[in-house]
Amino acid sequence: MTQRTEPAGLKLRLAAARRLKAVLGGEHFSPLGPEDLADGRDRALANRLITTALRRHGQIDAMLAELLDKGLPPRSGSFEALLRLSLAQLVFLPDLGAHSALFLAVEATKRDGKARHLAGLMNAVLRRAQAGSARYGTLDEALLLPARFRRSWGEAYGEAALQGFAEALLAGAPLDLTLRDDGDDLAAVLDAEPLIADSVRLERRDRPVDALPFYAEGRWWVQDVAAALPARFMELPAGSAVLDLCAAPGGKTAQLLKAGYRVTALDNDARRLERLRANMDRLGYRPDIVEADAGNFAPATLFDGVLLDAPCSATGTFRRHPEVLWHRSAEDIAGRVQLQRTLLANALRCLAVGGTLIYCVCSLEPEEGEAQADWALHALPGLERLPIAPEALPGLDGAVTREGYVRTHPSMRLGRGNAGMDGFFVARFRRTG
Structure with missing residues (x-):
């Protein structure tokens, strides 16, 4: 009997989804280490996907509101994390390729017992996102900051500072x-x-x-x-x-x-x-x-x-x-x-x-x-x-x-x-x- 070969990049995607799911659940973000992914290049790519999904969280929220007519399915395991990672790749990391974003998201969804029934939905949502990726890529940067912080920080530091905050969020820290x-x-x-x-x-x-x-x-x-x-x-x-x-x-x-x-x-x-x-x-x-x-x-x-x-x-x-x-x-x-x-x-x-x-x-x-x-x-x-x-x-x-x-x-x-x-x-x- 021929042993099934695991698709290239799937292990990376699953590790990234586990970490992002934990962060979405309230945990503090820490980059994946060698104990999570042995290969340094895989680790760097997984961390890039996670941090992009987190930095673009507000814009991805706006995408999800448009793409999911009934909202995120409840009790769906890693579905949300996988979807956010793939949207981050499709829209904001086009150099990584659209095909892998769709294929790996669906394959990873099938391997999650709580999400496998949503593999079809994952595919459909990501294909809609791919069709609108150019428009989603120009979403307002004001969405990067939660509305309540935009209000309070605008009062405390001035509206001009908010643009600098958004730029700093995307750039990360040296x-x-x-x-x-x-x-x-x-x-x-x-x-x-x-x-x-x-x-x-x-x-x-x-x-x-x-x-x-x-x-x-x-x-x-x-x-x-x-x-x-x-x-x-x-x-x-x-x-x-x-x-x-x-x-x-x-x-x-x-x-x-x-x-x-x-x-x-x-x-x-x-x-x-x-x-x-x-x-x-x-x-x-x-x-x-x-x-x-x-x-x-x-x-x-x-x-x-x-x-x-x-x-x-x-x-x-x-x-x-x-x-x-x-x-x-x-x-x-x-x-x-x-x-x-x-x-x-x-x-x-x-x-x-x-x-x-x-x-x-x-x-x-x-x-x-x-x-x-x-x-x-x-x-x-x-x-x-x-x-x-x-x-x-x-x-x-x-x-x-x-x-x-x-x-x-x-x-x-x-x-x-x-x-x-x-x-x-x-x-x-x-x-x-």
Whole structure:
């Protein structure tokens, strides 16, 4: 009996559909690794399909509304994920070919027990999409951002910024690094562009991170240029005791150690702390690591500085995690606001009089940023604003607000590639009593 040969590309399509299905179900996106697909070229193609489907999610929603008269079938396994991947290929990745998009989608649907009865529907929908692909390819880019974010971000940042947000979503994020050692030619060896202070940007991403020069030697770590800003504003004397709350995976911990502080890195997740330990081992740093709840941690001795990178909606990271645009609800954000207030209150309790508190979030939501900082000033006795000067951010005109807060967003351009940065908010305070 002749053994049936599996169509070329089917394994790749099934792996991509599994990952996209998980993300559509609410999981955080992470690229497929060798454990998912052994072949590196297959992996790269699968990840390209997934990220295109996620970045174009809003436009694909509009297609689905037109192509599916009765909407998505309920309880249909991987049908939606396979359909979104194929629409992404047909309309936005024409270099991959239309035939494989249709053929592999139907074959993959047949192999899913919960979706195989929909193979005919898959074929019919994709043929309709193929016929209209030229029109679908010109869908309004306003669809890339959910309507509620377009409204709130338009009010907060202006309508002109929204076009930059859409461009940043499609372009994705470059690879930014923070250098452990200053004053050498490491940036040149990495073929990286200097940005701000010890942040550099790689314009080419043709190798895995761990294959870049001096990875094993721990001479740099991955950190978006915006995420690298808050720790630099601590500005305490070397040797000061600093608490890094919600510290994992450790980028800001490493910055604080590089600045010469005695650092306690705290997180409540054992697995995240293992990742922090591994990162610190590679970099050759030795913080005091504590597993505890940042909301009720009570140190024996108060700290000279506390950095709180609070859990947030993470909407500022949509260039690398486009799924946050569709996963975050108003209720989610309201819950995070309450958690942030609990953490801010305890961060102040951990701080010595005269000490510095840095509060930051990778969020574009004013409720988690500007409004949260204003709440802290009114609700937490003994706290005063310690403004950040515009001169602290050369080349980032407009990033420092009138109040002395820092607000970055993805349409702020930086560097030769004009690639921008994550959305971040930073506030600095002093404890007066």
